[in-house]
Amino acid sequence: MKDKVGLYGIFNEISTSKIHHGFGYIKTLITQIESILGKEVDVLNTDSDISEYKYLFIDEGVNFVNKSWNKIGGDFTKTLIKLEKFNNYTGKVFYNALKEVPDYEHMVTKRKLDAKYTPHEFVAINFIELTDKLTLGDSHSVSAHEQCFAMNTINGKTMNGFLTDGLKQYVPSNIKHLRFYAGNIDIRFHFHRLSVNLTEFVAELEKQLLDLNLDHVDIMQPLPIEDESRKLPGTGLYKGQPFYGSWEERNNIRNTFSDLLEDMCNRNNFTYMKWPDNFKDKDGKLKFEIMEPRQSVHIKPIYYYTEINKK
Secondary structure, eight states, X not given: OEEEEEEEOSSSOOOOOTTSHHHHHHHXXXXXXXXXXXXXXXXXXXXXXXXXXXXXXXXXXXXXXXXXXXXXXXXXXXXXXXXHHXXXXXXXXXXXXXXXXXXXXXXXXXXXXXXXXXXXXXXXXXXXXXXXXEEEESGXXXXXXXXXXXXXXXXXXXXXXXXXXXXXXTSOXXXXXXXXXXXXXXXXXXXXXXXXXXXXXXXHHHHHHHHTOOSEEEEEOOOOOBOTTOOOOGGGOBTTBSOSSOHHHHHHHHHHHXXXXXXXXXXXXXXXXXXXXXXXXXXXXXXXXXXXXXXXXXXXXGGOHHHHTOO
């Protein structure tokens, strides 16, 4: 058997399209396995012979919701093929401790599939416990992840949500280097709508960061704001709206917020990670070509901070 980790999805295929957000998430998973666990990764698909691998790491993708089992067209052909292979697999099976173990027995029953599922022992891997570096944030935070950092990305989580919960809830004592990236959602939906006092907001962020007593803190700059003509899927709306406040209003908020974050970093010797000016068009708007080629708020993985700043 190959002394490698086979990255495998049974319900979903592992995303390999390097211009889509789904691959960005997979990229962080591969990076964690290789740089923290020290194991080489092969991305597997329906045609792969999983019996060749000593280890499998099961992951169903960034947007997977356990027990929903919704497929376009209801086509489970590939899933059934992979499920049968998985039933016969005898190696070790790992999963990300921050995610649920997929309930494949529930899938078979709910979708009345002509199949069986042989239960496996899933071994949880908590990358956060295995390193002293952590990238934390919303779904955009995968664009700031790099080698030797654990990754905790929480879809839809606002910076206000992190502060309300308390950053200490997400940053255990073994972490010495935190990279934090949130705020784009707050700018899109909440800062203008709620007339948030940004100075007070950043002061609370600063207090919580200092209370963590870390050796190093990185703060990622919010993205420039795209033109209002950009369409979003229904899942990307808040109360039925794609944004609150005009582009000009949100852009002013973004610029003010960015300046406050940079000032905070300067006075505390934090690192402020800024996006390049060429991400913006002549009007100061985020270029659509930087973003995924579909209705989405995310940028292409080829434009991730760690990709464009490779040493």
